[in-house]
Amino acid sequence: MSIRSAKAMKVMVIVGVRPQIIKSAPVLRLLGEDEEVSLQLIHSGQHYDFEMSKVFFNELDLPDPLHNLGIGSGSHATQTAMLMMRTEKIIHELKPDVVMVFGDANTTLGGALAAVKVHVSVCHVEAGLRSYDMSMPEEVNRVLTDHCSQMLCAPTLEAFKNLRKEGMGENNIFLSGDTMYDALLQHEVDIEKSEIVRELGLTGEIYAILTVHRPENVDETERLTKIVSSIVNLKEVKTVFPVHPRTKKRLRNTKLEKALKRATNVILTEPLGYFDMLCLMKNSAVVFTDSGGMQKEAFLLHVPCITLRYNTEWVETVKLGANKLVGAESERILRETRKVLDNKGIKMKLRSLPNPYGDGKASQKIARELKGRFYSGKLVVKAGGAVHFNV
Numbered sequence: 001m002s003i004r005s006a007k008a009m010k011v012m013v014i015v016g017v018r019p020q021i022i023k024s025a026p027v028l029r030l031l032g033e034d035e036e037v038s039l040q041l042i043h044s045g046q047h048y049d050f051e052m053s054k055v056f057f058n059e060l061d062l063p064d065p066l067h068n069l070g071i072g073s074g075s076h077a078t079q080t081a082m083l084m085m086r087t088e089k090i091i092h093e094l095k096p097d098v099v100m101v102f103g104d105a106n107t108t109l110g111g112a113l114a115a116v117k118v119h120v121s122v123c124h125v126e127a128g129l130r131s132y133d134m135s136m137p138e139e140v141n142r143v144l145t146d147h148c149s150q151m152l153c154a155p156t157l158e159a160f161k162n163l164r165k166e167g168m169g170e171n172n173i174f175l176s177g178d179t180m181y182d183a184l185l186q187h188e189v190d191i192e193k194s195e196i197v198r199e200l201g202l203t204g205e206i207y208a209i210l211t212v213h214r215p216e217n218v219d220e221t222e223r224l225t226k227i228v229s230s231i232v233n234l235k236e237v238k239t240v241f242p243v244h245p246r247t248k249k250r251l252r253n254t255k256l257e258k259a260l261k262r263a264t265n266v267i268l269t270e271p272l273g274y275f276d277m278l279c280l281m282k283n284s285a286v287v288f289t290d291s292g293g294m295q296k297e298a299f300l301l302h303v304p305c306i307t308l309r310y311n312t313e314w315v316e317t318v319k320l321g322a323n324k325l326v327g328a329e330s331e332r333i334l335r336e337t338r339k340v341l342d343n344k345g346i347k348m349k350l351r352s353l354p355n356p357y358g359d360g361k362a363s364q365k366i367a368r369e370l371k372g373r374f375y376s377g378k379l380v381v382k383a384g385g386a387v388h389f390n391v
């Protein structure tokens with residue numbers, strides 16, 4: 001009998017939103033191939049459209065999930081509560097030894113809470129990031145998930161330090177590096193092969209990319225109007241705007257959709273797959289975004305980023321001068337963009353910056369550490385607390 005069928009560690013990985021599929025892919029591949037691990041992949045169903053989920057499973061060659069919990073859209077409480085209820089049921093059925101969650105979505109928190117409450121250890125990948133803005137649902141999800149997890153994989157030294165500052169025991173934290181960097185390196189060739197730049201008629205052109213989906217930008221018409229008008233007024237370059245479903249709905253309900261369709265310098269697209277998005281980013285002059293992952297990917301691809309937020313959890317990108325926080329102020333967006341476009345040597349400069357996201361082997365380290373901790377009996381939810389407070 002193989003080790004896998006006898007006493008392999010049962011790892012339940014719960015994913016459900018677009019960026020989680022990308023950042024979990026390198027870890028899923030390793031765990032799936034490991035004889036000492038029995039992988040139980042669960043999809044929460046938070047993202048359900050083909051372009052928001054299945055396309056990434058196909059591109060990244062991931063196995064079909066064992067179950068889709070089908071939580072779909074809804075309020076934060078609805079999504080989180082449904083996820084807890086359905087995860088609890090599936091935990092009772094599949095009896096995992098550890099539940100692994102990624103990032104900061106409602107899927108992350110719901111999965112972690114359901115697990116720890118039935119005394120199944122939680123491993124949080126991308127732990128310790130902080131924007132220190134509790135009005136963002138992602139910050140609430142990050143903090144609470146970290147505080148109920150038994151193994152915290154910090155992508156950066158800054159994240160590691162944040163966890164220490166919050167009193168997490170040194171034994172629970174692990175500086176892993178960032179799995180999104182692993183994914184990017186593993187797919188360099190696929191990214192290179194993408195035809196998207198040619199398909200959009202942008203070969204040899206200087207162009208920008210915009211993505212915006214955060215509730216604070218999208219659900220407030222005033223802010224969304226300012227962002228859209230900046231892009232429409234940036235006549236000197238074309239801007240490609242792949243529209244997130246949440247944003248699409250909001251644009252449709254305002255006059256902004258018409259304004260964007262009329263603008264000859266804006267190219268609207270459906271949400272793009274991973275390879276196309278990274279290829280488009282790599283060849284762009286500047287990225288406008290309110291996404292966390294894209295700030296980091298722009299940095300890793302040496303493209304200047306203008307972030308449509310007032311804070312960020314990816315603080316290194318700002319400290320190193322690769323990312324500017326401009327909020328939703330039209331004047332600032334245009335001013336900072338023009339500075340970037342005028343700075344011809346900027347990409348060379350960004351190329352020379354140190355990389356705070358590890359060595360591209362974060363997923364190997366996580367898989368190795370997870371097994372080490374489990375097989376030495378260290379990965380347990382125990383009385384006295386998983387988190388050892390220093391005070």
Ligand code: UD1
Nearest residue numbers: 017018046047048049052073104105106107137138245246
């Ligand atoms: C979620 C995450 C966010 C992450 C983002 C990546 C939370 C709190 N937010 O935000 O951290 O950056 O995913 O994209 O978990 N919709 C569709 N089809 C889909 C998915 C969503 O049409 O496949 C629409 C629904 O109308 C839904 C809206 O988009 O109401 C928002 O989706 P939701 O999953 O609630 O949050 P995101 O904004 O995608």
